[in-house]
Structures are given as C-alpha cells and as structure tokens.
Amino acid sequence: MALLTTARLRPRLAVDAGAVRDKLAARANSTPGRLTVLVVVLGLLAVLAGISAVVGAAQRSHLVDSVATHSGPLAVQAQQLYRSLSDADATAAAAFLSSGAEPPELRQRYQSDIAAAGAALAAAGATGDRDKGPLAEIANSLPVYTGLVESARSYNRLNLPVGAAYLREASGVMRERLLPAARQLYQVETDNLADDRSSAAQFPWLTVPLILLTLPGLVVAQLYLTRRTRRLLNLGLATATAAGLVLLLWVGLSWLAVASHLGASDRNGSAQVQLVAQARIAALQARADEALTLVARGSGGAFADDFVAQMAALAGSDGNGGFLADARGRATDPAVRDALADATAAVASWRQVHDRLKGLDDGGQYPEAVKLAVGTDDGSTATVFNRVDERLAAAIATANKTFGERADRAGGALTGAGFGWTVLTLVLVAGVIVGLQQRIAEYR
Amino acid sequence: MTARRAACAILLLLTTVLTGCGSSPEPTGNPSSFAPPRPIGMQDPAVIPSGGPAQSTNCNPLASLRPAGDLPQPGAMPAGSTMAAILGRGRLIVGVNQNTFLFGYRDATSGEIVGFDVDIAKEIASAIFGDWRGRIQLVSTTSAQRIPYVQQGKVDLVANTMTINCARWQQVNFSTQYYEAGQKVLVPRTSSARGIDDLGGKRVCAASGSTSIQNIANAKSKPVPVAVSDWTDCLVLLQQGQVDAVSTDDTILAGLAAQDPTTHVVGQAFTSEPYGLAMSQSAPDLVRFVNGVLERVRADGTWATIYRRWLGNTAVPAPPPARYRD
Numbered sequence: 001m002a003l004l005t006t007a008r009l010r011p012r013l014a015v016d017a018g019a020v021r022d023k024l025a026a027r028a029n030s031t032p033g034r035l036t037v038l039v040v041v042l043g044l045l046a047v048l049a050g051i052s053a054v055v056g057a058a059q060r061s062h063l064v065d066s067v068a069t070h071s072g073p074l075a076v077q078a079q080q081l082y083r084s085l086s087d088a089d090a091t092a093a094a095a096f097l098s099s100g101a102e103p104p105e106l107r108q109r110y111q112s113d114i115a116a117a118g119a120a121l122a123a124a125g126a127t128g129d130r131d132k133g134p135l136a137e138i139a140n141s142l143p144v145y146t147g148l149v150e151s152a153r154s155y156n157r158l159n160l161p162v163g164a165a166y167l168r169e170a171s172g173v174m175r176e177r178l179l180p181a182a183r184q185l186y187q188v189e190t191d192n193l194a195d196d197r198s199s200a201a202q203f204p205w206l207t208v209p210l211i212l213l214t215l216p217g218l219v220v221a222q223l224y225l226t227r228r229t230r231r232l233l234n235l236g237l238a239t240a241t242a243a244g245l246v247l248l249l250w251v252g253l254s255w256l257a258v259a260s261h262l263g264a265s266d267r268n269g270s271a272q273v274q275l276v277a278q279a280r281i282a283a284l285q286a287r288a289d290e291a292l293t294l295v296a297r298g299s300g301g302a303f304a305d306d307f308v309a310q311m312a313a314l315a316g317s318d319g320n321g322g323f324l325a326d327a328r329g330r331a332t333d334p335a336v337r338d339a340l341a342d343a344t345a346a347v348a349s350w351r352q353v354h355d356r357l358k359g360l361d362d363g364g365q366y367p368e369a370v371k372l373a374v375g376t377d378d379g380s381t382a383t384v385f386n387r388v389d390e391r392l393a394a395a396i397a398t399a400n401k402t403f404g405e406r407a408d409r410a411g412g413a414l415t416g417a418g419f420g421w422t423v424l425t426l427v428l429v430a431g432v433i434v435g436l437q438q439r440i441a442e443y444r
Numbered sequence: 445m446t447a448r449r450a451a452c453a454i455l456l457l458l459t460t461v462l463t464g465c466g467s468s469p470e471p472t473g474n475p476s477s478f479a480p481p482r483p484i485g486m487q488d489p490a491v492i493p494s495g496g497p498a499q500s501t502n503c504n505p506l507a508s509l510r511p512a513g514d515l516p517q518p519g520a521m522p523a524g525s526t527m528a529a530i531l532g533r534g535r536l537i538v539g540v541n542q543n544t545f546l547f548g549y550r551d552a553t554s555g556e557i558v559g560f561d562v563d564i565a566k567e568i569a570s571a572i573f574g575d576w577r578g579r580i581q582l583v584s585t586t587s588a589q590r591i592p593y594v595q596q597g598k599v600d601l602v603a604n605t606m607t608i609n610c611a612r613w614q615q616v617n618f619s620t621q622y623y624e625a626g627q628k629v630l631v632p633r634t635s636s637a638r639g640i641d642d643l644g645g646k647r648v649c650a651a652s653g654s655t656s657i658q659n660i661a662n663a664k665s666k667p668v669p670v671a672v673s674d675w676t677d678c679l680v681l682l683q684q685g686q687v688d689a690v691s692t693d694d695t696i697l698a699g700l701a702a703q704d705p706t707t708h709v710v711g712q713a714f715t716s717e718p719y720g721l722a723m724s725q726s727a728p729d730l731v732r733f734v735n736g737v738l739e740r741v742r743a744d745g746t747w748a749t750i751y752r753r754w755l756g757n758t759a760v761p762a763p764p765p766a767r768y769r770d
Binding site for chain 2: 097099141144145148155156157159160161162163164165166168169170171172173175176296297298299363364366367370
C-alpha cells in the first residue's frame with residue numbers, strides 16, 4: 001500500500017521539482033538574475049567574514065585577557081605556592097638547628113610562608129576550570145604539615161626529643177606530598193598559560209580567507225557591471241571593496257601586534273620567570289638540605305647528596321651552568337641579567353662557605369658548623385643564601401612586570417576591534433546591496 | 445587525668461568534625477581515604493631480616509676481651525695502637541643516638557647530645573685524652589646504621605643502647621656489658637594491654653635494625669611489627685593512633701613515657717638486653733682498652749653517678765659484672 005502511494009506520487013513530484021529548477025535556471029541566466037545571485041553570494045561572504053572577524057576579536061580579546069589576568073597570574077600564584085612551601089621547609093629546619101627558642105625572624109619567615117601559601121592556594125582554587133588533583137592534595141596536606149610543625153615546636157620548647165620526630169614527619173609530608181603536588185600544579189598552570197597564549201596568538205584562519213574570497217568577488221562583480229552597464233565605477237561596490245581592504249588590513253595588523261606582544265611577554269617575561277623560579281626553588285631545597293644534614297647529624301647522607309644535586313641543578317657542577325646560566329643566557333632585560341649575575345656570584349660564595357661548614361662538621365666541630373649555617377653574621381651560609389634568594393626574587397619580579405606590560409599591550413592591540421569591524425562589515429554589506437540593487441532595479 | 449582525657453576526647457571530636465567539613469561540595473575523592481602522615485623510612489608491616497638473635501646461640505655473647513694489664517696514662521697511648529691513632533687524630537668519633545631520651549638525645553636548649561650512653565663514651569675519651577671536652581665527636585646513628593658505621597670505620601665505637609648478641613659478634617666486637625635492659629611494652633594508659641601477650645594482631649612499633657623488632661616478630665601472640673628509623677618516631681605514631689603499642693628495652697620506653705604522661709610501660713621484661721659498646725673487629729686492642737676503662741668506671745663509683753644523673757636517684761643497682769673469654 002505504502003509502496004503504491006509513493007510510486008504514484010513520485011512522477012508528479014519530479015515534474016514539479018524539474019519545473020522549479022528550470023525556472024530558477026532561467027532567472028539566473030538573465031542579467032538581473034545573475035546580479036541577484038551576486039548580491040546573495042557576496043552579501044553572505046561579507047556577513048560571514050564580518051561575523052568571524054567580530055567573534056574572533058571577542059574570543060582573542062578574551063584569551064589575551066585570560067593570559068594577562070587569569071592564567072598568567074595563576075602561574076605566578078602556583079610558583080608562589082611552590083616557593084612558599086619550599087621556603088617553609090628550609091626555615092623550619094633552620095629554626096630547629098637554633099638552640100633554645102627559635103629566633104623570632106625565622107618564626108616570622110615561616111609564618112609569612114604559610115600565609116603566602118594559603119593565599120596562593122585560595123587564589124588557585126578560586127577558579128573552577130582547573131585540574132583539582134594537586135590542589136586537593138595541597139589543601140589536605142598543608143594543615144597536617146603545619147599541625148606537625150607546631151607539635152614539633154611545643155615539644156622542642158619542653159626540651160623533649162620527640163619534637164625532632166615531629167619535625168621529621170612534617171618534612172616527610174612536605175617532601176613526599178606537598179612539594180610534588182605544588183610542582184605538578186605549577187606545571188599545569190604553566191601549560192595552561194602556554195595554551196592560552198598560543199590560542200590567543202593563533203592566525204585568524206577563518207576570517208582572512210573569507211575576506212580574501214569576498215574581495216575578488218567584489219572585483220568580479222565590478223568588472224561584470226562595467227561590461228554590462230558601461231559605467232566604469234559602481235560607488236556601492238567601490239565602498240564595499242575599500243571597507244573589505246581596511247578590514248583585512250586591520251585584522252592582519254592586530255593579529256601581528258597581539259602575536260608579537262604575546263611572544264615578547266613569553267620571551268622577556270614568563271619564560272624567564274619560569275627559569276629563574278626553578279633556580280630559586282633549587283636554591284631553597286639546597287638550603288633545606290644543608291640544614292637537614294646538620295639536623296640529622298651524621299645520619300643524613302641522603303640530604304647531603306641531595307644538596308649536591310640541587311646545587312648542580314642550580315648552577316652546574318662548575319658554578320657556570322644550571323638554571324642560572326640558562327636564565328642568564330636568555331635574559332633580555334639588563335636588570336634581570338644583573339640580578340642573575342649577582343645571584344651567580346652569591347652561589348659561588350655559598351659553595352665556599354658550605355665547604356668550610358662541611359669541613360667543620362666532618363672534623364667534629366659540630367657547634368661551629370651549626371653556627372656557620374644559621375648564624376646571622378656576614379659569613380654564614382644563612383646570609384649568603386638570603387642574598388641568592390633576594391637577587392633571584394628581584395629577577396622574577398622584573399620579568400613578571402615585563403610579562404604583565406606585554407600582555408596588557410597585546411590586549412591594547414585589540415582596542416576598538418569589535419566595534420570597528422562591525423561597522424566595516426555593515427559598510428561592506430550595505431555597499432554590495434546598494435551597489436547591485438540599483439542595477440537590478442534598472443531591469444524591472 | 446580525667447581532665448586530660450576529656451581534653452583528648454574534645455580534640456578527637458574536633459578533628460572528626462573538621463575533617464568531615466573539609467570535603468568540598470564537589471568531592472574529588474573520598475576524604476576519609478586520605479592517608480595519615482608517616483615518618484620518613486617507615487616500614488608497615490616491617491621487613492624482618494631472616495635469622496634473629498635466637499638463631500646463633502653458639503657463643504657466650506657477654507664474654508669480651510680481657511684488658512691488657514693496667515690502663516696507659518691519658519695522652520700516652522702505646523705506640524702503634526688504635527688508641528694512639530685516635531690520640532693523634534685529636535678526637536674520638538662515637539656513634540650515638542640523638543633521639544633516645546635519657547640514653548642519647550639532643551638537648552634542645554643547648555643543642556648538645558647528652559645521656560647515659562654519651563657519658564659512658566665521654567669516659568673513654570677522657571681515658572685517652574685526659575679530658576673529653578673538645579675531644580669527642582658525636583655522630584648520630586639510627587639503630588640500623590650502627591653496625592655499618594663501625595664496619596666502614598665512620599666511627600671508632602658505637603654507644604647506642606646496643607644489645608650484645610652472638611649474631612652481632614659475627615660483625616663487630618663488643619665491650620663488656622655496661623647496662624642490663626629488658627624488652628617491655630609501652631601503651632596508652634587507656635589500653636587494656638598488660639604485656640606483649642595481649643597484643644596479638646595489634647600494630648606494635650620498634651626501630652628497624654633493632655633486636656626489638658625481631659622479638660616482636662617472633663612473639664607467640666603474633667603482633668604486627670611496624671618499623672621506623674628512630675624510637676621517637678614510634679611515640680609519634682602512638683600519639684597519632686597509628687600503632688597500638690611500642691615494644692623495646694625498658695630504658696628506651698621509660699624515655700618515651702617520660703615525654704608523654706598519657707602512656708605507661710606495662711608488664712615484665714620478656715627478654716634480656718645486655719648493652720655493650722660496639723667496635724671494629726680489626727681493633728681488638730681498643731676493645732681491651734675500653735674494657736679496662738669500664739672496669740674503673742664500675743669500681744670507682746662513676747657508673748653509679750652516671751646512673752643517678754640520667755635514671756633517677758632511687759636505689760642505684762650494682763653495675764653488671766664484666767665477663768671475659770679466658
């Protein structure tokens with residue numbers, strides 16, 4: 001039954017469709033018909049080009065904004081978190097080495113570290129779109145860590161050796177849970193920043209080809225009209241062509257500007273921040289190792305080995321390599337280069353003092369070794385280490401500032417793009433319609 | 445005691461409430477599965493080396509080498525002897541513990557390592573140099589590091605609550621016995637356990653590489669041994685509820701109990717742990733010299749003074765007698 005109905009209907013439908021097709025073809029072959037097709041095709045192309053340009057501008061602006069105000073700062077926060085935790089580890093160990101109640105400045109430093117870590121954790125956690133694994137680990141383990149450190153402090157003040165056991169357990173939580181999670185978070189945020197940056201700097205693959213299709217279309221239409229009407233110039237089409245050219249130039253130039261500023265924000269900013277931050281964290285861990293070697297007092301071979309490894313990562317085994325040399329080689333800002341040169345010199349003297357310290361410790365002069373490690377006089381490793389840390393912090397601050405400026409300028413390159421490109425698109429479309437509509441009307 | 449217990453209960457409640465509230469509205473994992481912190485180097489359950497102290501009993505472990513005549517004058521050691529080499533170096537290197545309260549621990553106020561073992565080692569240094577001050581280098585050793593440090597020559601001797609037994613005589617030389625300890629059990633006061641026999645299936649902590657961890661593993665009641673690096677790590681685990689008891693020499697347990705009044709030592713000693721100073725097998729002359737010093741320390745009241753200083757001034761027992769091989 002169904003088959004019969006379909007079979008009976010089919011011929012009539014085919015006739016109807018064929019008739020419509022013939023009619024359309026006939027109209028399209030006439031001049032006004034061709035002009036109408038031109039209006040529709042060119043108008044559509046222009047509208048599509050305009051929409052993709054405006055939407056692309058909004059997206060790009062969002063991504064650039066994200067680099068400047070979201071993933072960039074988050075990468076800085078993650079680095080801050082990583083640094084604060086490493087610093088807390090080093091400070092807690094150094095405070096333990098000081099006999100009696102810990103020095104107030106070390107206590108102060110530890111508390112600032114924990115406060116900074118908490119703030120960075122809150123900032124990193126406030127965004128809903130990131131991988132929460134390492135964040136959850138840090139959020140879980142940080143209060144456990146501080147609790148253990150406080151237990152260690154109380155027992156130390158009571159002069160009971162179980163305090164040292166609490167400190168060891170705290171250091172275990174730090175090294176086995178907190179620092180790896182912080183490193184992972186930092187990696188994730190740095191990758192996100194790189195992703196945002198490369199997306200923001202991507203070539204407008206849709207907009208430019210669309211405009212490039214529209215422009216020859218406009219020229220073809222102009223030539224066709226010239227041939228048919230013997231008029232040299234159609235004002236509407238000429239205006240549309242000019243608008244299309246301006247749009248193409250503007251889109252291309254703004255892309256170039258954004259890409260070059262973002263490239264500079266990486267080259268002169270975040271890439272250097274990353275290298276110097278690695279150097280700073282290696283220095284902090286070497287400092288913690290130095291203190292923990294003394295805390296272990298002969299049974300801390302693993303810490304001593306790690307000190308050597310961290311120092312090699314920081315400055316190379318000969319003092320002229322590692323993260324520091326890498327960062328110096330890529331530094332573009334003289335201020336950063338100077339800070340890194342100072343830090344390299346300070347690391348060299350740190351190595352010398354550390355060798356003396358190791359000699360004292362190995363030679364049985366343990367109290368003198370401890371004094372050299374945590375003393376506040378000029379020659380102590382504490383002072384030299386602080387100089388390293390300070391100079392690296394200065395280099396990071398400078399590079400971060402450069403990053404912020406360049407990211408802002410990348411955003412500036414898109415100023416007015418949304419509005420301007422909308423207007424240009426409207427002019428383009430209006431030019432096509434008005435220019436061709438006049439000619440079509442002449443045939444009625 | 446009641447007040448403290450109440451405080452503990454409130455703390456426990458608070459902890460439960462806090463961890464309960466810690467979960468985010470969109471949980472990424474089961475919050476209760478969060479692992480408790482663990483001391484670095486913890487083994488749970490402990491890896492027990494095969495061949496405990498009971499396995500080699502074919503020796504008299506307490507018999508050491510007899511002193512060779514009278515002690516030389518301090519500062520005038522026989523030429524070519526191990527003591528002369530130590531004298532020439534200018535210091536005696538001693539492996540001690542810095543985490544065993546009362547026997548060898550770091551005094552947090554001064555930063556110095558002090559205790560019963562350290563005082564015995566100072567007597568040896570004084571016998572070589574005349575005065576131990578500035579002449580003794582204390583190297584911290586965990587229980588597991590004691591024998592390797594002696595064998596590798598990192599220390600001249602170890603004074604670290606070290607039990608003399610035949611298995612260890614295979615690796616190091618011992619002095620005569622300078623202290624007699626016995627293994628007992630430390631539990632929270634709230635625990636009903638009254639000895640190792642009540643701890644079947646329970647988690648019991650001791651330092652790795654100690655005789656205690658082997659004794660726990662060999663106990664008839666079959667407790668679960670948990671090994672850590674230092675004795676104080678055991679107290680941390682006990683305080684955090686990660687183990688049910690600590691079992692080792694009564695001396696060490698007394699030091700732990702002194703740090704936490706909510707714990708106590710229970711039961712009778714179920715082993716005998718004679719302490720000796722460990723030295724290299726390549727230096728029998730040092731062993732004879734040390735035994736000579738220990739003879740004097742026992743006889744002239746120094747031992748009683750050291751005992752009184754660290755272990756209380758109640759009835760001071762007689763020092764354990766010296767036994768020799770010939």
